[in-house]
Amino acid sequence: MRAYILRRLLQSIVVVFAVTTIMFFIFRIVPADPTAMMVERGMSEEARQALLKEWGLTGSLGTQYVSYIKNLMVFDFGESFFYKKPVWDVLLPRIVNTLWIAVPGLLMGAAIGAGLGMVVGWSKRGSATERSGILVATIIRGTPSFIIGIALLAIFSSWLGWLPGFGMGDANGKTGIARFLQGDFLIHLILPVLAITIYFLPENLLLMRSGVAENRTEDYIELVRAKGVSNSRVAWHAGRNSLLPLITWLFPALAETIAGIVVIEIVFSWPGIGRELVMAVTRQDFPLAQAAFFLLAVMIVVANFAADLTYGKLDPRVVYR
């Protein structure tokens, strides 16, 4: 077990290393010049060279690469061109903001999706419940996340006027955790979380449904039924066994889900890491864009690692090698 964790950890480090290398080259082969923005503001050539040196953009590719990796290893992303302060100071609050909408959204989407998937999977083959469940889930799955956001905005914010759909409310001068524990913030939280829930729900539903539909023909289900157990408890037997593939899918699916969350943040003007990434790219704020991307990639690697570990905890048959 310990050897397995160690090996997976090493693998994860290799993956992170490879991603950073790819990133290094992406930022250096592109035609865009990071100082272009500054030169327009009337910067002298010497000042430009000094800046390039400060950002580690002078010298051979080899030396650049070495200093780049060195900086990343200690999570030193440098200073944002736009905000004129360390990238960490900009990104850390953004990450917290993203987690505020992502974690509840993903958890609710998974829970509700799995629950509904069990109902649909256990319903009679070809019944109205099954067919309409699959159809509705597939249509929602085919809805781009920003359209879910736009629809929620139109209904709850414009038409009914119940909920705000822009930003995360006034800080009222509060900082730290107190900033998030006010009614205004929580009201602003509702629509983005709802959008992520709806966006994430259908894939859980469909996966759970096919798991239950496959499991219900197994012999052990017949046995449980023969024992005279009630129908809903039999369904739970099949459902529990279908949770495993769902959970292994869940963590790696984060890579795709983060994609949806980036766009949802844009729709609701939520100051999260995804929206910051988009703004950094359009502003050509390279250190910030690079760091945001790096952190998103690390999140996925960590999630994959976690998935492998939980899988063994949940299924005793899994042997770590």
Add this chain to the structure above:
Amino acid sequence: MTTLVKYTKQSPSRRWSWLTDPLAALIRDRFALGGLIILAIFFLIAIFAPLIATHPPFESAISDTGRLMRLQPPSADHWLGTTTFGQDVFSQFVLGFRVTLMVGVLGAIAVGVISTLFGVISGYFGGWVDDVLMRITDIALSIPTLPFAILAVGLLGPSINNIILVIVLLFWRNGARIIRSAVLTERERVYVKWARTAGASHVHIIRCHILPNVFRVIFLWVTMSVAFAVLTEASLSFIGLGDPSTTSWGQMLNTAFTSGNLRSAWWWVVPPSLALVMLISSLYLVGRAFEEHANPRLRAK
């Protein structure tokens, strides 16, 4: 006896069964049939889009009194109203079919070709090629899709070509893996081993035994890739990284969003949203029927 007759009757067409069987399954599945019909209509509109469009997409409508006709609701002249710049929504919408389907189909074909190539080589020959491919896909799967697309398109410049390039870079990896594992099972089949013993060349075995049998998997992946490509293009365009010289649906929504008219100008927002949902859902419905067809445990009794 009846089964024998049936079989001999069928046998001339067995040669094409790898193509006709999945197609028959699609038509039998009512959801997939609905999806196919929607897709057919969308393709027809895309092909004839320049004939259907009533105005040049970027032309601003000026009223008789010389004022810009901004945000007009639908009328006889502008069937779906106008944008905040006085452009005809209907024409932009119709031409959007072309952009969207072009990105989707070109991207998916490129993804399909590359995935098949890598999947077949790696699955069939194995060895170090397979090892290298598996390591590359391991790494590629840890790259967050849309953030990568945002970065790459943002840095390379927003154009249709770059968007297609990014789509191919993002989605070949999953396809190669899926096709590889399908090839792996086919390779171990008895008739493949017989064919090899009988002296058949690798090319012959791949062409006649492997490809027809993994065709279903390739087709499924290409179908899904169209959906992913459309989704990626729409998301990028909505974010503001679309090709400025075209009028894709994502871009229409982006203009409506950034100009602050998302909530009021329904005639501008609803058509592209609805079309995107219909297109992607139809592709998923077709893909789903394929998946169920391939998995006998899910087939209805």
